[in-house]
Amino acid sequence: MIDVKLLQKNFDETARALMRKKVSAETIGELKSANEILKSAKLSYETLQAKQNELSKLFGQYKKEGKSTDDLKIEVDANKITLNELLETQRNAEEALDAIIMRIPNIPDTDVPDGEDEESNVELRKVLTPPTFSFTPKEHWELAEQNGWIDFERGVKLAKSRFSVVSGMGARLERALINFMLDFNRERGFQEFSVPMLVNRHALEGTGQLPKFEDDLFKVEEEELYLIPTAEVPLTNLYQDEILASTDLPIKMTGYTSCFRKEAGSGGRDVRGMIRQHQFHKVELVAITTQEQSDAVFDEMVACASDLLSALGLPHRLVTLCTGDLGFGAARTVDLEVWLPGQNTYREISSVSNTRDFQARRAKIRYKEEGKNILAHTLNGSSLAVGRTMVAIMENFQQEDGSIVIPAALQKYL
RNA sequence: GGGUCACUGGCAGAGUGGUCGAUUGCACCGGUCUUGAAAACCGGCGAGGGUUAUACCUCCCAAGGUUCAAAUCCUUGGUGGCCCGCCA
Known part of the structure; x- marks a missing residue:
C-alpha cells in the first residue's frame, strides 16, 4: 500500500510516478478525493464525539451532585442520532478509500527504466x-x-x-x-x-x-x-x-x-x-x-x-x-x-x-x-x-x- | 468434536458500569552518585489517527449489542490452558 499522504503533499510528482505503473489519471484523482472525503468525514465525526464524551462526563457529575439529568439526556440522545449517521458516513468513506488504494501498485524507484514489457x-x-x-x-x-x-x-x-x-x-x-x-x-x-x-x-x-x-x-x-x-x-x-x-x-x-x-x-x-x-x-x-x-x-x-x-x-x-x-x-x-x-x-x-x-x-x-x-x-x-x-x-x-x-x-x- | 476456565501496554499483574488509556512490579531509556559499574534515589516509558505544536478522536483478543456512559454486562467468533472423545 502506498502512502496516501504523498498524494496530499506532492500530488504532481506522485501522480507521475504512479502513471509510470499504468495507474490512470482518473484513478489517481479518485484516490485523492476519496482521501479528502474521508478526512472531512473524520473531522465531523470526531468533533461531535468529543462533545458527546464531554456531556457523558457531566452526566456522571450531575448524578453525584444529585442534579437532574433530564435536559442532559435529551441533548445526548439527539447527538447520538447524528453521531451514528456521521459514523456511517465515515465508514463508507473508509471503505471507498480502501477499495481504491489496495489496488494501487507500488511506486517504482526513480532509476527503474521505463517500458511496456x-x-x-x-x-x-x-x-x-x-x-x-x-x-x-x-x-x-x-x-x-x-x-x-x-x-x-x-x-x-x-x-x-x-x-x-x-x-x-x-x-x-x-x-x-x-x-x-x-x-x-x-x-x-x-x-x-x-x-x-x-x-x-x-x-x-x-x-x-x-x-x-x-x-x-x-x-x-x-x-x-x-x-x-x-x-x-x-x-x-x-x-x-x-x-x-x-x-x-x-x-x-x-x-x-x-x-x-x-x-x-x-x-x-x-x-x-x-x-x-x-x-x-x-x-x-x-x-x-x-x-x-x-x-x-x-x-x-x-x-x-x-x-x-x-x-x-x-x-x-x-x-x-x-x-x-x-x-x-x-x-x-x-x-x-x-x-x-x-x-x-x-x-x-x-x-x-x-x-x-x-x-x-x-x-x-x-x-x-x-x-x-x-x-x-x-x-x-x-x-x-x-x-x-x-x-x-x-x-x-x-x-x-x-x-x-x-x-x-x-x-x-x- | 464436546465441556470448562481464561485473554489488559515488552513481560508479570491490578482494575467488575462513570473523573480509566488504565494501579503496581520487572524490563527499558535519561539523570544524580561513582575512577567505572552495580545498588540507591529522581525522571521518562504502549499504539494508530490528527495538529507547526497543542487540543481532540480511537484502541484493554475481534466483531456486534445493552447503556447517557463499557476493560468491566450480553451475544458470536478467535486464540490459549485443563478435562473428555478422535486421529497421523
Whole structure:
C-alpha cells in the first residue's frame, strides 16, 4: 500500500510516478478525493464525539451532585442520532478509500527504466558462458522422461494438468537441491524457517497478493485459508503488526516451501514440461530491514542467488525489470535468468525485489529508532525455484546419449 | 468434536458500569552518585489517527449489542490452558 499522504503533499510528482505503473489519471484523482472525503468525514465525526464524551462526563457529575439529568439526556440522545449517521458516513468513506488504494501498485524507484514489457528490461551482466554442444541439445521434458525423472501424465491423473510426479534420481536431485540451497543461504547469514503453507486472508493482504490477485490463488473454501503462492507471504508476515528494535535489523530469513499458483491468464504458455506448474518447490529469501539498509541487503540477496547458480555451474544473466514488467508490490526488481540450451534462451529462475515500505505499511511492520516507530523495508527473492533449477541442470549438463551429469556441488547431498 | 476456565501496554499483574488509556512490579531509556559499574534515589516509558505544536478522536483478543456512559454486562467468533472423545 502506498502512502496516501504523498498524494496530499506532492500530488504532481506522485501522480507521475504512479502513471509510470499504468495507474490512470482518473484513478489517481479518485484516490485523492476519496482521501479528502474521508478526512472531512473524520473531522465531523470526531468533533461531535468529543462533545458527546464531554456531556457523558457531566452526566456522571450531575448524578453525584444529585442534579437532574433530564435536559442532559435529551441533548445526548439527539447527538447520538447524528453521531451514528456521521459514523456511517465515515465508514463508507473508509471503505471507498480502501477499495481504491489496495489496488494501487507500488511506486517504482526513480532509476527503474521505463517500458511496456520485458522487451525494455535492462541486462546488467552475464555470468558464465553458455555451453556448446556437438549435438542438438534437447529440451528438458524429453530428457526428464528419457531418464525417468518426471512423469507428466500420472501427475495429471492425480490432480489435473500442470501437475507432475518426480521420481527416482529426479526426486533425489530435487531434495538435494533444496538442502544445498538452504545451506548456501544459511552460510550467507539467512536464518532458516519452516512455515505454514496455508495462510489466512490477512497475511495475503499484508504482502499485497490480495485483494487484487484472488484469481491466482488456490483457496480452501470452508477454512478461509489460501495455499501460499510463495514463501514470501508467511516469512514476511512473521513480523506483521510488530515493532522491532532497530538493533534487531536486518532480519534475514530463508525457507523452503511448496508454492501453489493457479496460473490464471497464462493459458497456453509453457504447458509442456515443468516451467509453469500449479505446484512447485522454491527456496525463498526474505529480509526485513531499516530504510537505510534495504539497498545493501537487496544487493546481498541478488549476489546470493547469482552465486548459487554459479556454484551449480549454471550460466545466467541479471536483468533489471522495467516499470511495465515490475510486480505489484515491487519498487525495484532484478530477475535472474538461467540459460536453457534446449530452448536456446534465458528463462527466469529467480526474482529479487525491494518493496520498500509498501508491504510494511499494510502489514504494520515497524521498528523503533530514537523513540519513533518507523516502517520497515521488506525484500524478497527466490534462491531458487527448484523445478526450474532442475530444468536448467538437465538442459545444460545433458550428454549426447541423453544422460545428465550432476553438478559436483550437489554430490554430497545425494 | 464436546465441556470448562481464561485473554489488559515488552513481560508479570491490578482494575467488575462513570473523573480509566488504565494501579503496581520487572524490563527499558535519561539523570544524580561513582575512577567505572552495580545498588540507591529522581525522571521518562504502549499504539494508530490528527495538529507547526497543542487540543481532540480511537484502541484493554475481534466483531456486534445493552447503556447517557463499557476493560468491566450480553451475544458470536478467535486464540490459549485443563478435562473428555478422535486421529497421523
